[in-house]
Amino acid sequence: MRKIASKDLGMLPLKEKDRPIVRALLSAGCCARCILRFCCIGLQSAYRQSYEDLMNELQTFVSAGGCGKSHDVADHEHTEDPPCKRVKLDTVEGDTEVVPHAQAESDLDTAEPKVCVVCLGVLQHFCDKTFAKKVSEAVTAEGYQFDSLVLSVSLPAQLSVREHSTWLLVKKEVREKGLCLGKDDVIQVKEAFKWIMNGLVSQELCVPVLAKSLFEVSVGFTHPETDGDCHFLATTCSDCFKPAKNKQSVFTRMAVVKALEKITDENFRRQFPCPPKCPTTRCTAQDIQCLHVSVFVAGRYNKFSRTLPQTPWVIDGERRMESSVEELITAPLLSAFRSEGFNFSSSGREDVDVRTLGNGRPFAVELLNPHRSQFSKEEVRELQEAINKSSDKIRVRDLQIVTRDAVGHMKEGEEEKTKSYGALIWTQRPIEKEDIEFIKDIKELKIAQKTPLRVLHRRPLAVRQRVIHTMTARFLDAHHFHLHLRTQAGTYIKEFVHGDFGRTRPNLCDLMKTDTDILELDVESVDVDWPPAVGD
Numbered sequence: 001m002r003k004i005a006s007k008d009l010g011m012l013p014l015k016e017k018d019r020p021i022v023r024a025l026l027s028a029g030c031c032a033r034c035i036l037r038f039c040c041i042g043l044q045s046a047y048r049q050s051y052e053d054l055m056n057e058l059q060t061f062v063s064a065g066g067c068g069k070s071h072d073v074a075d076h077e078h079t080e081d082p083p084c085k086r087v088k089l090d091t092v093e094g095d096t097e098v099v100p101h102a103q104a105e106s107d108l109d110t111a112e113p114k115v116c117v118v119c120l121g122v123l124q125h126f127c128d129k130t131f132a133k134k135v136s137e138a139v140t141a142e143g144y145q146f147d148s149l150v151l152s153v154s155l156p157a158q159l160s161v162r163e164h165s166t167w168l169l170v171k172k173e174v175r176e177k178g179l180c181l182g183k184d185d186v187i188q189v190k191e192a193f194k195w196i197m198n199g200l201v202s203q204e205l206c207v208p209v210l211a212k213s214l215f216e217v218s219v220g221f222t223h224p225e226t227d228g229d230c231h232f233l234a235t236t237c238s239d240c241f242k243p244a245k246n247k248q249s250v251f252t253r254m255a256v257v258k259a260l261e262k263i264t265d266e267n268f269r270r271q272f273p274c275p276p277k278c279p280t281t282r283c284t285a286q287d288i289q290c291l292h293v294s295v296f297v298a299g300r301y302n303k304f305s306r307t308l309p310q311t312p313w314v315i316d317g318e319r320r321m322e323s324s325v326e327e328l329i330t331a332p333l334l335s336a337f338r339s340e341g342f343n344f345s346s347s348g349r350e351d352v353d354v355r356t357l358g359n360g361r362p363f364a365v366e367l368l369n370p371h372r373s374q375f376s377k378e379e380v381r382e383l384q385e386a387i388n389k390s391s392d393k394i395r396v397r398d399l400q401i402v403t404r405d406a407v408g409h410m411k412e413g414e415e416e417k418t419k420s421y422g423a424l425i426w427t428q429r430p431i432e433k434e435d436i437e438f439i440k441d442i443k444e445l446k447i448a449q450k451t452p453l454r455v456l457h458r459r460p461l462a463v464r465q466r467v468i469h470t471m472t473a474r475f476l477d478a479h480h481f482h483l484h485l486r487t488q489a490g491t492y493i494k495e496f497v498h499g500d501f502g503r504t505r506p507n508l509c510d511l512m513k514t515d516t517d518i519l520e521l522d523v524e525s526v527d528v529d530w531p532p533a534v535g536d
């Protein structure tokens with residue numbers, strides 16, 4: 001018996017104990033590759049054989065058991081079936097040739113090209129060179145720069161229901177034979193798909209297809225005909241199916257898997273056919289989706305304009321300022337990286353009327369789904385120059401590509417950092433040089449700031465303690481002087497000067513014993529030692 005089997009089996013490592021399982025699955029309408037999966041065949045090359053060869057081998061295998069001279073006990077129940085009829089085999093996509101071969105019992109009738117009851121055709125019609133070409137062409141058309149990729153597959157949720165139903169069938173078969181098999185040993189559809197397709201896609205695109213990569217190619221399948229398969233689960237586990245904002249259906253794969261873990265075998269069998277019903281259509285492949293992980297670019301910017309907000313200023317859907325720091329910096333980056341979007345962040349921010357001078361303010365831009373991601377130092381320098389030349393309102397230095405983790409440093413310990421400011425102050429009472437001399441003697445002045453009125457609409461009301469480390473004043477005229485401050489980051493300078501109706505205490509009005517206001521403010525330095533300086 002073993003001899004016949006191994007001779008006929010070609011390369012399939014099937015054992016005698018698999019014969020009843022193969023037989024049951026063939027008659028249930030499983031495709032050849034799903035049968036391998038349920039026989040827990042972990043030999044990847046077995047799945048890569050042509051579908052016809054594989055089906056041939058499987059049918060030879062069952063007929064060897066059914067028609068062979070020696071029967072073992074396990075196959076006894078099937079011996080009444082008519083032996084070895086000649087019928088045609090399933091045909092796969094793009095191949096209309098009918099392959100005749102020896103085939104066994106009538107309940108294994110595969111005369112019609114049938115769509116697999118489990119994988120709904122995924123492992124039959126979408127696991128060949130033709131589909132690999134289709135995927136590769138879609139990827140190539142997107143024009144990404146990549147030197148490896150990861151292939152990910154998303155399957156219709158009902159596939160899990162069908163998998164479960166088929167598993168119950170196999171379990172029954174296995175149990176009757178006194179064998180033992182765990183559900184975890186069954187090879188997943190996704191896994192089998194990748195075993196076949198990774199190599200084929202790799203050949204087409206000439207890059208390795210890996211388990212992990214910065215570049216992800218997603219293939220998704222739907223099968224509307226059987227979408228209703230999942231619905232009965234809602235009554236067995238209402239907790240499992242909660243509407244989620246961005247999901248079209250509550251029957252997500254995760255929710256279905258969870259419900260299947262809870263339902264008893266008896267209850268499942270009562271509500272869902274076992275084996276599953278034969279579908280009349282195969283799955284539909286969705287558009288291929290490509291995604292490259294974000295690239296992060298960091299640098300420091302100067303802002304020389306008092307009419308330029310940091311981010312687009314939109315009130316009631318209408319733009320108030322024609323541009324913004326963010327847009328000026330990101331426009332050349334977006335086009336160079338051919339990115340789909342961005343996420344701009346910086347170490348603090350300045351008001352629209354505040355300039356940022358000195359070494360500039362650290363910033364980082366996350367470029368989302370960049371089609372190009374590799375740039376030489378020289379190319380990054382050219383990008384910086386392009387930003388510099390695009391406007392005289394801003395300049396950028398130390399532009400560089402950084403890691404996602406490094407961006408975290410920018411925000412780390414931001415509160416403890418020091419910032420330096422220059423401010424033009426107006427005083428109500430006329431002053432003389434001597435009136436502002438006391439200012440330089442004030443050190444480590446602790447102030448308490450209630451959330452300023454002007455930001456109350458977007459920040460919670462709180463009292464924040466801040467420290468003004470040092471100040472120096474330079475007399476200009478009877479109502480004006482220049483004030484230089486070194487403060488803890490996060491200090492509201494304007495409020496410290498005018499007092500914000502007493503919400504900042506003490507304030508410059510208290511110290512000067514007259515009303516003071518701030519006419520101009522510049523950030524002179526942001527003492528964050530990131531990103532590192534870039535040499536020429």
Ligand SMILES: *[C@@H]1O[C@H](CO)[C@@H](O)[C@H](O)[C@H]1NC(C)=O
Pocket residue numbers: 343345368
């Ligand atoms: C932008 O960055 C923030 C914080 O770093 C993050 O929470 C958010 O998800 C990002 N947005 C996108 C579209 O990646």
Ligand SMILES: *[C@@H]1O[C@H](CO)[C@@H](O)[C@H](O)[C@H]1NC(C)=O
Pocket residue numbers: 381382384385388395396397
């Ligand atoms: C851009 O401007 C900054 C600030 O003036 C300067 O330090 C940097 O060298 C300039 N970079 C290029 C490439 O033009």
Ligand SMILES: [Zn+2]
Pocket residue numbers: 030031032033034035116117118119120121122123124
């Ligand atoms: Zn299948």
